[in-house]
Amino acid sequence: MPLQKISPLQKARQQYQPRIPALLRDLRNVHFKEITGARKPPEALRKLFPKTFDLPSYQLVAGKSGGEKLKVGALFSGGQAAGGHNVIAGLFDAGLDVIGFLNGPSGLVENRWMAVKEIDSFRNQGGFDLLGSGRTKIETQTQLDSALKTALAHNLDGLIIIGGDDSNTNAAILAEYFLAHGCNTRVVGVPKTIDGDLRSADIEMSFGFDSACKTYSEIIGNIARDALSAKKYYHIIKLMGRSASHIVLECALATCPNLALIGEERRSLEVIVAEIADLICHRHDAGKDYGVVLIPEGLIEFVPELSKNLKVEKDPHGNVLLSQIQTEKLVIDLVVKELHSRKFQGKFNFQEHFLGYEGRACLPTNFDANYCYALGLLSAAAVRQKLTGVICAIQNLHLPADQWQLKAVPIVQLMHFEMRTGVEKPVIQKTIVDLKRNPYVYFSRSRKLWEIEDHYRYPGPIQFYGDPELTDCGPQSIMMG
Amino acid sequence: MPLQKISPLQKARQQYQPRIPALLRDLRNVHFKEITGARKPPEALRKLFPKTFDLPSYQLVAGKSGGEKLKVGALFSGGQAAGGHNVIAGLFDAGLDVIGFLNGPSGLVENRWMAVKEIDSFRNQGGFDLLGSGRTKIETQTQLDSALKTALAHNLDGLIIIGGDDSNTNAAILAEYFLAHGCNTRVVGVPKTIDGDLRSADIEMSFGFDSACKTYSEIIGNIARDALSAKKYYHIIKLMGRSASHIVLECALATCPNLALIGEERRSLEVIVAEIADLICHRHDAGKDYGVVLIPEGLIEFVPELSKNLKVEKDPHGNVLLSQIQTEKLVIDLVVKELHSRKFQGKFNFQEHFLGYEGRACLPTNFDANYCYALGLLSAAAVRQKLTGVICAIQNLHLPADQWQLKAVPIVQLMHFEMRTGVEKPVIQKTIVDLKRNPYVYFSRSRKLWEIEDHYRYPGPIQFYGDPELTDCGPQSIMMG
Numbered sequence: 001m002p003l004q005k006i007s008p009l010q011k012a013r014q015q016y017q018p019r020i021p022a023l024l025r026d027l028r029n030v031h032f033k034e035i036t037g038a039r040k041p042p043e044a045l046r047k048l049f050p051k052t053f054d055l056p057s058y059q060l061v062a063g064k065s066g067g068e069k070l071k072v073g074a075l076f077s078g079g080q081a082a083g084g085h086n087v088i089a090g091l092f093d094a095g096l097d098v099i100g101f102l103n104g105p106s107g108l109v110e111n112r113w114m115a116v117k118e119i120d121s122f123r124n125q126g127g128f129d130l131l132g133s134g135r136t137k138i139e140t141q142t143q144l145d146s147a148l149k150t151a152l153a154h155n156l157d158g159l160i161i162i163g164g165d166d167s168n169t170n171a172a173i174l175a176e177y178f179l180a181h182g183c184n185t186r187v188v189g190v191p192k193t194i195d196g197d198l199r200s201a202d203i204e205m206s207f208g209f210d211s212a213c214k215t216y217s218e219i220i221g222n223i224a225r226d227a228l229s230a231k232k233y234y235h236i237i238k239l240m241g242r243s244a245s246h247i248v249l250e251c252a253l254a255t256c257p258n259l260a261l262i263g264e265e266r267r268s269l270e271v272i273v274a275e276i277a278d279l280i281c282h283r284h285d286a287g288k289d290y291g292v293v294l295i296p297e298g299l300i301e302f303v304p305e306l307s308k309n310l311k312v313e314k315d316p317h318g319n320v321l322l323s324q325i326q327t328e329k330l331v332i333d334l335v336v337k338e339l340h341s342r343k344f345q346g347k348f349n350f351q352e353h354f355l356g357y358e359g360r361a362c363l364p365t366n367f368d369a370n371y372c373y374a375l376g377l378l379s380a381a382a383v384r385q386k387l388t389g390v391i392c393a394i395q396n397l398h399l400p401a402d403q404w405q406l407k408a409v410p411i412v413q414l415m416h417f418e419m420r421t422g423v424e425k426p427v428i429q430k431t432i433v434d435l436k437r438n439p440y441v442y443f444s445r446s447r448k449l450w451e452i453e454d455h456y457r458y459p460g461p462i463q464f465y466g467d468p469e470l471t472d473c474g475p476q477s478i479m480m481g
Numbered sequence: 482m483p484l485q486k487i488s489p490l491q492k493a494r495q496q497y498q499p500r501i502p503a504l505l506r507d508l509r510n511v512h513f514k515e516i517t518g519a520r521k522p523p524e525a526l527r528k529l530f531p532k533t534f535d536l537p538s539y540q541l542v543a544g545k546s547g548g549e550k551l552k553v554g555a556l557f558s559g560g561q562a563a564g565g566h567n568v569i570a571g572l573f574d575a576g577l578d579v580i581g582f583l584n585g586p587s588g589l590v591e592n593r594w595m596a597v598k599e600i601d602s603f604r605n606q607g608g609f610d611l612l613g614s615g616r617t618k619i620e621t622q623t624q625l626d627s628a629l630k631t632a633l634a635h636n637l638d639g640l641i642i643i644g645g646d647d648s649n650t651n652a653a654i655l656a657e658y659f660l661a662h663g664c665n666t667r668v669v670g671v672p673k674t675i676d677g678d679l680r681s682a683d684i685e686m687s688f689g690f691d692s693a694c695k696t697y698s699e700i701i702g703n704i705a706r707d708a709l710s711a712k713k714y715y716h717i718i719k720l721m722g723r724s725a726s727h728i729v730l731e732c733a734l735a736t737c738p739n740l741a742l743i744g745e746e747r748r749s750l751e752v753i754v755a756e757i758a759d760l761i762c763h764r765h766d767a768g769k770d771y772g773v774v775l776i777p778e779g780l781i782e783f784v785p786e787l788s789k790n791l792k793v794e795k796d797p798h799g800n801v802l803l804s805q806i807q808t809e810k811l812v813i814d815l816v817v818k819e820l821h822s823r824k825f826q827g828k829f830n831f832q833e834h835f836l837g838y839e840g841r842a843c844l845p846t847n848f849d850a851n852y853c854y855a856l857g858l859l860s861a862a863a864v865r866q867k868l869t870g871v872i873c874a875i876q877n878l879h880l881p882a883d884q885w886q887l888k889a890v891p892i893v894q895l896m897h898f899e900m901r902t903g904v905e906k907p908v909i910q911k912t913i914v915d916l917k918r919n920p921y922v923y924f925s926r927s928r929k930l931w932e933i934e935d936h937y938r939y940p941g942p943i944q945f946y947g948d949p950e951l952t953d954c955g956p957q958s959i960m961m962g
Contacts, residue, residue, distance in 0.1 A: 003734060003923075005936065006938060007702075007938050007939055007940045008950045009940060009942075010938075010939050012948065079711070080711060103712065126703065126706050127707065127709060129706060132710060132712055215703065215942075219839045222843040225607050225842035225843075226561050226608065226842035228608060229608040230561060230613075254488075357704045357832060358703055358704060358834075360707050361703050361704075361710055362699075362703040362942070363939070363942070457487060458491050460494070460843070460844045461696075461843075461943045463490060463945065463946065465948075466947065467489070467946075469489045470489050470493055
């Protein structure tokens with residue numbers, strides 16, 4: 001009885017029809033309308049982005065647009081996020097000629113590409129393996145020239161960059177560069193990252209965040225139920241997500257752990273260690289020598305004394321090289337010392353976990369599958385209307401897809417200046433957890449209750465079929481507003 | 482918008498009606514019939530089990546049985562396995578008075594218990610948290626006496642021990658001890674363990690194996706798709722499962738990694754290291770510096786030179802203290818050395834993972850939910866007919882539930898003598914991977930194909946609703962026969 005080469009679920013998901021706003025069903029009957037109220041970028045950016053600085057924002061509305069056959073190139077940039085293949089499917093289904101640059105931006109620079117002739121086996125599937133991905137930045141004059149040469153060689157009407165904050169910064173630079181050199185290739189960005197830190201007044205959420213958080217929450221819930229049954233271990237679970245603690249916050253809302261550290265609270269290491277030690281002591285007094293603690297990968301960046309005093313290396317993307325710092329080990333060591341100094345008599349056995357690669361390339365949730373397919377169609381519409389230097393922004397994501405608002409926003413509106421390896425550079429500002437918004441406020445009010453009593457919540461595995469309540473809800477970070 | 486205390490999926494699963502064989506729908510119309518062909522235990526066991534040594538095996542058939550109200554105690558023993566709560570639900574729905582001993586066998590010894598008055602919120606849920614679990618062995622005279630005293634104090638008609646090989650050894654000892662002391666409490670074992678090593682001619686599979694393997698396979702598939710997209714890392718994934726490599730084999734069949742080590746092949750460390758180094762070199766030649774390798778937790782036990790020469794500590798359960806040996810680190814270190822000695826010019830960046838707690842207390846698959854509920858009802862039937870020293874054995878698990886065969890088998894039939902901490906003891910023999918059976922044979926034939934070409938298979942998250950092909954298939958270790 002040989003096994004089928006693809007799993008039954010892979011096969012079933014290939015057949016899923018994403019739900020999308022009605023406007024996106026026929027791109028010949030839509031057009032982008034300028035809208036007011038755009039955010040003004042810092043004036044200093046005008047020099048660097050003379051041609052795109054004053055661009056307006058746009059909203060997609062009913063109307064007419066051209067129907068000529070256009071050709072676009074697409075690429076994935078940076079870490080995997082579930083749903084990327086549906087962006088390509090959207091471009092493909094919009095009737096564009098699509099070529100894909102291989103293994104990230106370097107594929108554009110080095111003109112390594114493939115024609116996308118078939119997309120059906122990748123519909124609603126995880127990963128970026130149709131094209132591969134990569135982290136090359138296009139910065140040098142040589143790289144910019146090579147990218148321009150590639151765009152001209154293929155006579156591309158559009159270039160779709162599916163990436164995070166840095167990749168979309170790149171998209172803005174390329175758009176400006178192409179305009180300056182009379183190249184008709186329009187550059188459109190698509191907001192991708194599981195980290196959830198690419199947000200703005202216009203961008204409610206990057207794709208992949210929902211699928212990653214739901215996968216991590218499944219695992220955290222399973223571990224919590226194990227902890228509650230075995231009553232033996234503290235499970236210290238570090239979650240991927242670079243600087244910001246969006247993923248920890250989302251997973252905490254989904255699973256109600258005993259403690260979840262939010263980097264953006266900017267507590268000192270001393271306070272953090274005391275808080276964990278208090279938790280362990282108080283739970284021990286309640287007869288409990290087990291528990292679940294969530295730690296963000298980027299915790300260290302927000303710890304005042306560490307971020308100042310440690311010589312923390314940053315990569316060219318401005319990210320602290322977090323994998324070099326074993327945050328969870330550092331924290332555990334300090335907690336053990338603290339417990340010793342308190343002459344704690346109970347048990348403190350811990351298990352460490354790091355959740356990251358487990359949730360980046362999973363099958364996209366229905367939410368991410370719908371969202372990404374809509375993003376693909378929306379970027380096709382932007383190219384049709386010759387918009388450039390814009391990023392796709394879909395709003396009202398907490399509502400059903402037929403009520404989503406479809407926008408294209410100049411990327412320069414998201415940018416500011418930041419020190420990167422000693423040089424001030426124009427970059428998209430990372431959005432960290434807002435301590436005034438509902439998700440954090442709700443978490444902050446609830447967490448005391450979770451400390452001693454166990455209110456673990458078990459989300460279970462992502463479901464694709466059955467009651468929409470089980471299958472279609474977006475992340476709490478959106479649903480709570 | 483406050484979140485509901487339990488997740489939508491927890492709630493939905495509480496409503497699931499397990500599918501069971503028709504015979505189990507009304508226990509007043511069934512009885513156990515003696516069957517022939519039982520395996521003869523080693524004669525040396527007769528001395529230790531004089532009252533249960535000659536017991537026959539039984540099969541449940543249509544018939545009449547007594548209808549008096551009986552009282553049973555139940556306990557969970559050892560590590561969590563998905564579906565345990567459904568065993569209790571089966572006892573409860575069979576109309577028995579059920580009390581649960583708390584935190585494993587120690588609850589029986591110390592007479593800590595709770596009455597099970599409600600089970601609905603635990604139906605089809607993961608974990609053992611209704612009662613807790615524990616690893617105490619009941620061995621000493623004092624412990625046996627205490628257990629007897631508890632059984633008498635509650636006037637128990639039955640004691641249901643839900644556990645692995647050692648816990649069922651304990652069940653056999655208790656059954657014999659109770660009989661010898663004129664106690665009417667019948668002891669019935671239920672085969673539980675994610676490790677899959679509690680099998681026999683009668684027991685096709687322990688419960689929890691399917692759910693754990695499907696959870697691990699989801700994660701392995703996600704990691705493999707990430708590897709294929711990023712093309713940066715070798716992911717070295719160690720899987721829980723004590724000595725035997727059943728879990729690695731099952732997950733390998735589900736995900737088709739580039740390499741999966743099966744301890745039972747008993748290869749020398751040198752051969753294993755050379756095999757991994759070959760993989761890395763050959764893939765490098767094919768332009769691939771990434772991959773996925775599965776390693777069993779118990780690998781080291783089967784490595785001839787290590788199991789002989791290393792002073793590997795064993796715990797009282799006869800398990801090598803595997804968590805003390807970081808198998809994956811040892812293997813990686815040696816592979817790096819080997820690559821150096823070969824003057825390998827490519828990249829070898831790896832990410833280590835250990836999957837264990839992620840899959841023990843998950844929501845049970847439909848297979849495990851059905852299987853466990855049937856096991857609960859079957860143990861109730863065994864107590865009604867005053868069987869003791871038996872373990873529940875359900876056969877034909879590869880067929881739909883209405884074709885399952887329901888048996889009760891004397892535990893002593895599974896036992897042999899083994900050295901434990903220097904003393905020969907009667908224990909249930911662990912079943913390791915059979916290199917002659919279909920699952921291994923299929924794996925062994927396919928794996929060459931998986932090495933260089935990437936045939937990763939992505940099972941995705943466990944599904945509970947929709948097409949039965951997505952929701953109801955048991956583990957390949959059973960389906961392949």
